[in-house]
Amino acid sequence: MTVVDEKASRPDATAPHPVAAAPHPVATAPRDAAPAPRDAAPAPRDTAPVTVRLVEPSEHDAVAALLVEAYTSDYDISGEYRASLSAVAERAAEHQVWVAVGADDQLLGTVATPRAGRLISELAHDGELDFRLLGVSPAARGRGVGETLTRHVLDLARERGASRVVMNSGPQMISAHRLYHRLGFARFHERETRVLDDGTRLFAFVLELSTPEAPGAPGGPGAPGASPVPAAPAHHLSTHPRTAKA
Template identity: 60%
Template sequence: MAGATAFTIRAARLEEVPAVAELTHRAFAAGPYGHLPVSAERRALVDAVAERAADGAVLVAVEDGPGSSVGRADASGGRLLGTVSLVRAGSPQSRLAVGDEAELRLLAVAPEARGSGLGEALALAAQEEALTWGASAVVLDTGTLNHTSQRLYERLGYERFTPTASGTTTDAAASAPADSAAPTDGAPSNARPPAASEDQIDHIDYRLPLRDRDDLVIRLVRDDEVDAVAALSVRAYEYAYELSDEYRASIADVAPRALEHQVWVAADAASGELLGSVATPRRGSTISPLAQPGELDFRLLAVDPPARGRGVGEELTRLAIELARLRGLDRVVMNSGPQMTGAHRLYAKLGFDRLHEREREIVDGDRRFRLLAFTIDVPHALRVPRSADETTAA
């Protein structure tokens, strides 16, 4: 594609279902297997856009145009440039995923849009979507002749693995002909069946782990957890700080915040107990006046007092940095009150610096204080780096 094309990645809309299917057929016809006849099963898979959206998510890249806003989830934009699907284990569209894994399927870029970075952007957006589910990993398969896709996935940190009946073996190519289908009914199993290719082509299976710890699950808040998160957040802030009535009400106002932005929770993996929370903006937006273009801001990092010392605050902060990386942003910024010294120690440990030029004086009733600002450059490595001796947050 000549020149850079601005695009928005968002969820596919109902009226776009036929266009998403047509784009996917056209993209695969221009690929390394385009010379092969397309089976009825494969055609049905590609056409089942609405079903994939119901079982998981279908994302599209849309060319920005007049009336659209770059990166906004509600951008109208112009023509479709690419698409990717993410499905859950046990759904009819899943072949590899087990347990709480997410499966990436049907990444497709319009032939005329290739070379513009769309494939990578869509893969990263799918990874972010998997994080919102609390998925432990993203799995996928691609044909052995699809060298472009293999290079992309390996550049993004995916590892080849061999599916086995008892689990996963990494660092090995699974390139035998796929000749059996994964189960499509019932609850997702932790026994991984070999993936079946609809067109019976040789394939390579890939897996990208999303968690560094097995004891925590971080995901978006659920509707029935909003009140619990509000109570948790107020407890966390009242534990160490004196709150004005106005600020307490703002902290507890979780429902509108979750609707407009993203409210994440950290839950105990074994019990499901909520341990902490943080709020981030949706893709292309901001959550506070602090952030400037190219930056991600976050607010209201909270850890339930009984859960302190488990590194929950650190993991939620790392999530914000990882979201910025997945969105191609350069910095993470946030405000913090001068009395929040425990949070300041955490930010310093992770490499944040003060952003003195954006700090400001706040008047809260009869109190006057300086609202501090912190920033960190986003590492464009595969994952947010950890020091070798790191265990839990202070």
């Protein structure tokens, strides 16, 4: 997603943005919801560095395939939503599509953000930065790619002077909620107004950039409608995502 030059909105976008690998991955979930990681048996850890950069036009098809694989490995999705995931070229023409790559430039994951001064979802307000379609290749899980991409979004928000980072997440995505809590996000109840066709009400999450990045910091006295995200009991993590479509 001819393509508008995605680097125009960031003066330093011509150079890859190195980000340190983090301990937990995030997989994707359908319907714009910030996705949950798939819990699995530990695999040998790949310590190669992960770099985040803007997608190249030649990679649009590969990123589309990565998103579809990431979503369908955990969830049943409709043909309509599969087509939306695959519309990378169109998305890149309007917004920014980022990719996480390994040392060999292998695609590991992706996330989409708005260009500076714009929004990418109905959730965000002016002065905030939102993101969606965070996805990690199933083959790259265990390398902290999802957290690396999320931290890149937070860095981008600070660089643009945003007051908050916000996103939606499905209520069944408990592992993802634990990741957001660890990074300092909190539930944002007053923004939880989006209801899907099947009746599912999406959770909203917020990270206040004016407060320290620590669990429980957002959602304090200056964040109306926000509350800390409780850590989920361990037994909840074994629930197979296919039992709760979004």
